[in-house]
Amino acid sequence: MKPLVLALKQEPDQRLDLSPLVPHLLDGKSAKEIAEIELQTTREKITAGDIFKIRSGGAGSIRFEGGSLRLDNVGQGLKSGEIIVEGDCGKSPGRKMSGGNLVVAGDCGPFAGSAMSGGRLEIGGDAGDFLTAPLEGEMEGMTGGLLIVRGNAGERAGDRLRRGTIVIEGAAGDFPGSRMIAGTLIVLKDCGTLPGYLMRRGTIVLANPPELAPTFVDCGIHELAFAKVFAGLLRDESRAAARLLGRPLARFAGDMAALGKGEIFFPA
Amino acid sequence: MSEARINGKPASLAAAAERAAAILSLARMPVVAGLGTDVAGARAAILLAEKLRGAYDHMHAARIFADLDVMRQAGLMFTTPNEARLRADVFLFIGKDLTKIWPDLLERLSPAEIPAYDLAREPRKLLWIVPGRGGGKVEGLAVQTLDSSDLHTALASLRARVAGKAVYGAKGTLRKLDEFADVLKNARFGVAVWGGDGLDSLSIEMLHGLILDLNKTTRFSGLPLGVGANAAGVVQTSGWMTGFPVRTSFGRGFPEHDTWRFEATRLIESGEADAALWISAYDGEAPPWKKNIPLVALTAPQTAFAREPQVCIEVGCPGVDHDAAEFSRETAAIVGRLASQPSHIPSVATIVGEIEKYLGGDA
Numbered sequence: 304m305k306p307l308v309l310a311l312k313q314e315p316d317q318r319l320d321l322s323p324l325v326p327h328l329l330d331g332k333s334a335k336e337i338a339e340i341e342l343q344t345t346r347e348k349i350t351a352g353d354i355f356k357i358r359s360g361g362a363g364s365i366r367f368e369g370g371s372l373r374l375d376n377v378g379q380g381l382k383s384g385e386i387i388v389e390g391d392c393g394k395s396p397g398r399k400m401s402g403g404n405l406v407v408a409g410d411c412g413p414f415a416g417s418a419m420s421g422g423r424l425e426i427g428g429d430a431g432d433f434l435t436a437p438l439e440g441e442m443e444g445m446t447g448g449l450l451i452v453r454g455n456a457g458e459r460a461g462d463r464l465r466r467g468t469i470v471i472e473g474a475a476g477d478f479p480g481s482r483m484i485a486g487t488l489i490v491l492k493d494c495g496t497l498p499g500y501l502m503r504r505g506t507i508v509l510a511n512p513p514e515l516a517p518t519f520v521d522c523g524i525h526e527l528a529f530a531k532v533f534a535g536l537l538r539d540e541s542r543a544a545a546r547l548l549g550r551p552l553a554r555f556a557g558d559m560a561a562l563g564k565g566e567i568f569f570p571a
Numbered sequence: 572m573s574e575a576r577i578n579g580k581p582a583s584l585a586a587a588a589e590r591a592a593a594i595l596s597l598a599r600m601p602v603v604a605g606l607g608t609d610v611a612g613a614r615a616a617i618l619l620a621e622k623l624r625g626a627y628d629h630m631h632a633a634r635i636f637a638d639l640d641v642m643r644q645a646g647l648m649f650t651t652p653n654e655a656r657l658r659a660d661v662f663l664f665i666g667k668d669l670t671k672i673w674p675d676l677l678e679r680l681s682p683a684e685i686p687a688y689d690l691a692r693e694p695r696k697l698l699w700i701v702p703g704r705g706g707g708k709v710e711g712l713a714v715q716t717l718d719s720s721d722l723h724t725a726l727a728s729l730r731a732r733v734a735g736k737a738v739y740g741a742k743g744t745l746r747k748l749d750e751f752a753d754v755l756k757n758a759r760f761g762v763a764v765w766g767g768d769g770l771d772s773l774s775i776e777m778l779h780g781l782i783l784d785l786n787k788t789t790r791f792s793g794l795p796l797g798v799g800a801n802a803a804g805v806v807q808t809s810g811w812m813t814g815f816p817v818r819t820s821f822g823r824g825f826p827e828h829d830t831w832r833f834e835a836t837r838l839i840e841s842g843e844a845d846a847a848l849w850i851s852a853y854d855g856e857a858p859p860w861k862k863n864i865p866l867v868a869l870t871a872p873q874t875a876f877a878r879e880p881q882v883c884i885e886v887g888c889p890g891v892d893h894d895a896a897e898f899s900r901e902t903a904a905i906v907g908r909l910a911s912q913p914s915h916i917p918s919v920a921t922i923v924g925e926i927e928k929y930l931g932g933d934a
Contacts, residue, residue: 316599316842316843317599317600317822317843318832318843343822343823344820344822344823344827344832345599345600345624345822345823346599346600346624346822346824347599373843375832394831394832412831413831414831437644438829439640439643439828439829439830440643440644441644442644459773463644478773481773482773482776497723497724500723500727500773500777501727501773501776501777501780516723516724516727517724517727517728517738517739517740518724518727518728518731518736518738518739520737520738520739558727558731559727559731559734559736559737559738560726560727560728560730560731560734560736560777560780560781561780563731563736
């Protein structure tokens with residue numbers, strides 16, 4: 304079945320909320336009905352038809368042609384199916400997604416994959432601050448699924464991560480893995496200051512670590528069978544991450560200020 | 572009488588209000604920024620934002636959210652300055668500019684005094700975590716200081732030592748940390764006092780964790796000094812009006828809170844907001860953004876602007892020129908203040924009311 308194609312006509316002059324444009328909400332709707340969906344976030348009304356040229360197809364697969372850093376909440380609550388964005392998108396793509404596949408070819412704003420619980424999110428370019436983090440007043444960040452950033456990520460990537468795997472193939476900003484509860488965060492290039500600040504449990508793997516906080520304790524060098532099994536699972540998604548996990552790794556336990564059951568690995 | 576200007580030229584108050592209403596109602600996304608005003612001014616400004624379907628933010632929002640984000644994602648324990656003065660046998664000060672942030676801090680807490688309601692009635696202990704040597708002196712009291720250029724790691728190390736966990740550090744630093752940990756654990760009622768830009772939400776969450784850990788065996792609480800321009804009062808006003816703190820928008824017709832999307836400077840620099848109302852009645856601060864957008868300013872007299880606003884109306888200082896309700900650090904609550912030097916300069920609420928008169932029905 305052909306995918307549903309939404310081709311961006313021009314850069315919107317206000318931020319738009321794209322959360323209604325997900326497969327389970329568009330299923331069974333005609334192109335005309337989709338065109339009438341309101342997306343505005345100011346008093347100026349903008350419908351999907353105003354901003355996108357719509358070519359109908361099966362709603363199980365949605366393709367956005369062109370993108371903008373003002374398109375927020377792309378793929379919010381995605382349960383199944385696929386959304387491909389051939390461009391940039393704004394704040395929190397993949398917010399609270401629980402299944403399916405969301406691919407953003409370009410860059411995205413902050414809070415990508417915020418509180419996602421399942422599925423696969425891939426960002427081809429750079430991600431903003433607070434990757435997978437909880438929003439204002441929420442207690443948990445990502446709780447499941449797989450997130451891959453091919454470029455760099457901003458500050459506090461994986462904040463309050465609870466479960467699931469994040470791979471950042473580029474560099475990470477300051478405080479990656481802050482307040483982690485569990486889960487896995489892998490950073491393949493440089494990493495900002497104080498990784499794992501306030502982490503309770505969970506695993507951070509850094510190819511190029513900065514000086515760790517004094518509350519991380521040296522536990523020696525390990526060749527872990529589990530890391531190799533995990534590397535096998537990741538190989539198809541990120542060869543470089545798999546290679547990193549296959550090497551002998553130094554292990555530091557922390558954050559001793561919090562529970563201290565987390566760990567930071569880096570090549571020995 | 573109040574001074575009003577349109578494009579830098581003196582104008583009548585009515586003409587200025589009419590021009591301001593025209594600028595704000597023509598905008599797709601107006602933003603009410605600054606919000607340095609009393610409770611009545613904040614109420615009027617937030618109602619205006621609702622009418623205009625714009626967003627509103629406070630000039631010190633970053634500092635506000637350093638505390639508030641911890642409170643709403645992890646929790647915080649608070650006490651009042653009076654409670655601290657009467658009962659605390661241990662003070663833990665964190666940050667270097669505490670007495671600059673609140674000049675009356677030491678007078679209000681009287682650290683050198685024996686706490687009136689402490690049963691042991693022993694001299695207080697004051698610990699101060701402060702960057703640089705020589706900082707943190709209090710008359711009449713021996714202050715123990717921990718020199719720390721990095722508050723993140725200092726607080727983390729201290730919390731780990733209080734919990735009896737291993738940390739790395741030079742021998743002298745570790746000895747000092749253990750001395751501090753000992754004093755904290757033996758406190759009967761300790762109070763942590765913090766403020767300033769050196770602390771972000773992560774270090775405050777670490778401090779909150781330390782306070783929680785200490786409460787397993789004794790009593791310990793917190794006293795954030797917050798920030799000026801009635802920030803705490805405006806946040807509370809916003810809370811009872813919309814259910815949210817500042818950085819809230821009425822763009823869709825209902826209040827929506829988002830600390831990233833509705834940050835005033837970001838909204839303006841990105842071109843998403845196309846007109847601004849700037850309010851600074853306390854200190855007469857100028858807007859921090861660089862982009863040139865239609866601007867209406869309600870500020871204290873003699874405010875220096877980088878670029879003359881389209882409309883500028885002088886407003887009085889709450890509690891000085893006119894009676895005002897505002898947040899008071901002394902009581903940690905909203906109080907009424909009588910004008911100390913009553914004048915005829917109008918309040919923010921009065922001027923916002925004037926502007927509102929000229930708004931069309933559909934604005």
